[in-house]
Amino acid sequence: MSSPSPDPTPFHPGELAVQERAGVREQIAPVGAFNIRRFLPDQHRRFFADLDLLFVGAVDPAGQPWATVLAGDPGFIASPTRTSLTVALLPEADDPVLPGLRAGAPLGLLGLMPQNRRRNRANGRIAALDAAGFTLEVTESFGNCPQYIHTRSREPAAVAGRPAAEVADRIGDEARARIAGADTFFIATNAPQGVDVSHRGGRPGFVTVTEDGAVLWPDFSGNNFFNTLGNLAVDPRAGLLFADFESGDLLQLAGTAETIWDGPELAAFRGAERLVRFTPSAVVLRRGVLPVRFAPQEASPVLVATGTWDEAAQTRAALAERDTWRPFTVARVEAESATIRSIYLTPADGGGIAPHRAGQYLPLRLTLPGGDRPLLRTYTLSDAAHPGHLRISVKREAGGAASGFLHDRLAPGDTVEAMAPRGEFVLDPESRRPVVLLSAGVGITPMIAMLNELVRDGLRSRSPREVYFIHGARDGSEQAFADHLRQLALYAPGVNLHIRFSRPRSQDVLGENYASTGRVDLDLLRGLLPFGDYDFYLCGPGGFVADLHAGLRGLNVAAERIHYEFFGPSSLPGEVPALVDAMPAEVTFAESGKTVEWTPAAGSLLDLAEASGVPIDFSCRSGRCGTCAVRVLSGEIGYAQTPEAALSDGYALACQAHPRGAISLSV
Known part of the structure; x- marks a missing residue:
């Protein structure tokens, strides 16, 4: 029996819009078309039959989504056909999901095995409903990766009578504490043709309740389908479920949600691609509901690279300083x-x-x-x-x-x-082009950081960029990060490594710890690269950068594709215009009590100060760090080129500045 052919795209306009904004629409189109099916694969049918827990998303008669969980011994779910699931349980009478279970109503199901982190989705419509349970006619089925799921072990539970549900229109102190301590929750959203329920996981503290009573959480990189955020783009209504797997308590919230794409809170939260803010309109706490319990076992290893709101607050405080x-x-x-x-x-x-x-x-x-x-x-x-x-x-x-x-x-x-890190020599965050990292000597330092960032982001997003890491060193004794680079070249997708030694030692082995002999130059690049549309990043001595920059421009590589930083002079040959407006002028160093004459031959104001015995703090001497900023008490200064470092009004960067007429400085 042949499988039903996939639709050209299984995504609705909201999902496509979010994919477009996230920059993944083209890459995810073929993945979605062949992974989101209109039937249950046999392994999914067996999976649902083995479940202890089934998470359910439904929409009440007013159109509000709610999320809940049904729990029992394996076998309460069955799949009689490839397009149907029967569930021999119903939500309890005080569960706000229950009114959404009606014949023909849309339903979203998420099966999750806490013991092994597996999960699969099945969405559709209720084909039959009675006092014993319901049958779902499956219209959409797909698997989800386990990367943010914590493992939990099933524990025996004795469930006695329980109190009535507690209903409120805002989040109280107890609910606030439950949310702040959660490492998992579930969200139900309206889709144009149905309803969907999805899992969210993080370290305890990844969800917070704001001062005005909203729930805020980070959106980490996932499968890039953007089912939940795409649904919210069409209909902001959502339902949240926070399940306490040890006590059996369920906290259910209804309200509206919005996606936050930028801002200081997002920048401070490690691992967050976006934030989601949920404003509740109804809060339901149901104690002791689950007939099965699960104890924490092992946190998801992926979450080591993610943050919490306490850490984000520390990060923002550090940014303020x-x-x-x-x-x-x-x-x-x-x-x-x-x-x-x-x-x-x-x-x-x-x-x-x-x-x-x-x-x-x-x-x-x-x-x-x-x-x-x-x-x-x-x-x-x-x-x-x-x-x-x-x-x-x-x-x-x-x-x-x-x-x-x-x-x-x-x-x-x-x-x-x-002080806090700074500088403009960073990867272009908007580009998806292949990257060429070119370095020599200690110029490897920013390049190894960029390589690590590219590998990390590629693994997180499942969309690695092609990277060529080309480095020149004198010999094996001066080759830094050698073992780390070899490991990345072996195991990280898309990483191409070429190490060139200019003077290899007798113990250096060609083909083992280096790939070629000589200096990194244009001839080497011609042999290694097919020369498509790349982003080039260069770092090393001034001559190394200048030669490669000129060579790449000679090959018609666009200037905006070539990013560089080097040690020594602060510009490429011919980049700095002559000081055509610079005339000899008096410079007064007010605190030092010295007045001296400046001429173009004297260089920068920092050069003049050093020659005059006037101390000015400095570091990079290239206009990047801002260490040599001095206050201009009177007069005007000029720059041969605009420095990178940001300056407050009334200050000059001494390492790059020259006077335009008589001036007085605060040093």
């Missing part, structure tokens, strides 16, 4: 190569870490033994955002006071000061 020096404790130190070591930093004040992106850098303030003033430096973060720590990877520079201190003196338990 992004320009404040905060103490960080050295948690651990690891050697990455003969010249690079990684330093893991955790907030010493117990607070959170400000949101940041791979590729950004961390301003540090270091107090060296015997030093008369702190050293200010910036170091690129070498890992994707992590909830508990920041990681920088520092190369030992010959004669470098800061890098020497970080390599030789800094140890676990020591404290340094840092």
Whole structure:
């Protein structure tokens, strides 16, 4: 018997609109067409027959969705045909779902096995209904992944009489506490042709009740069908179910919901793609309802990378203090190569870490033994955002006071000061193009962070981007993150790795710890890439970046596809316009009591201050970090190019600025 052919698209306009906004409509179209069926596969039929729990979504006569759960020994559900399910149970008389069970009414079913995290959906209409149960005519059937489900073990339960349902029009203190402690809930929504019920899971604390009584939760990356959010886009009415599997209590809410696509709360919640805000109009607490009970067993491993509302509050507080020096404790130190070591930093004040992106850098303030003033430096973060720590990877520079201190003196338990991460050298969040990460030497630090972010996001979204990671090092002793890169190349989908050594040692083995000999150049790229429409990211010494940038532009790669950062001068050759309007001018350093003449040959105001013995704090010298900002007391300044760092009115970035006539500075 042949299977019914799939529809061209099983998605309604609301689902398609949300898929479009999330940027997944094209990729998910063929997946949905062949995974959402109009019949029950045999494995689903066996699955439903083995269930202890069946979650039900129904719509009451006023059109309001409600969610509930039916529970019993395996066998209370059967599948007599490929398009039908019989359920030998009904909701109890005080269950708000019961009025929605009528012959011909739409019904959404979600089967879930807490013991092994399996779940499948079956939606349709009630074909028959009597005092013993109902029969569902299945019109839609599909499986769901188990990634946010916690395992639970079935426990014996003695169910006695129970009190009447408690009904309210708002969330009280007890309900608030139940919601705040939940790690799982279920949501029923109206679909244009029926009703749907879906599972939501997280760490305890992933749902909160706001001050005005709304329920707020994060929407994590899922199967990208967007059934629930698509339904809400068409009809905002929804029903929530919070089940206490240990006590058997059920908390059921009815109301309306909206999707939140941006804002500070979303940015602060780790792992959230969107937020959903639910405003209740009815709250029902039914105690001791479940005849079977389940004890917590194992949390979903996927949820380690997600947050809670308490953590989000800490993150927002950290963001509010992004320009404040905060103490960080050295948690651990690891050697990455003969010249690079990684330093893991955790907030010493117990607070959170400000949101940041791979590729950004961390301003540090270091107090060296015997030093008369702190050293200010910036170091690129070498890992994707992590909830508990920041990681920088520092190369030992010959004669470098800061890098020497970080390599030789800094140890676990020591404290340094840092501001929030910042910088504009980050992955384009809107692009789905393949990515080419090109680096040399310590330029690997932002690239390894970007690679980790791309792999993490690809696994979470099930839509990995093709990545070419091409790096140049002197030899195997100076190759950082070698084992990590090899593991990603073996197991992470879409990762292509090419390591090139310029001077391999005798113990370096071609084809094992490196792929070719020479420098990373355009000829290598021509041999490795088919040269389609890529996003290029470059980081390394100035000459390395300049040569590759020029070569890519020569191959007609659009300038907006080439992103770069380098160590040394702050621009590519020919990018900085001449100081055509710059004339000799007097510069007064007010606090130092010095007035000196500036000429174009003197360079920046920072160069002039150093030559004049006037101390100005600085770090990157490239206009990125803002450390060298000084207040302009009078006069005007100009820039050869606009600096990246944001500045308050009345301030100048000394490392990039020059005077336009006589000026006075606060230093």
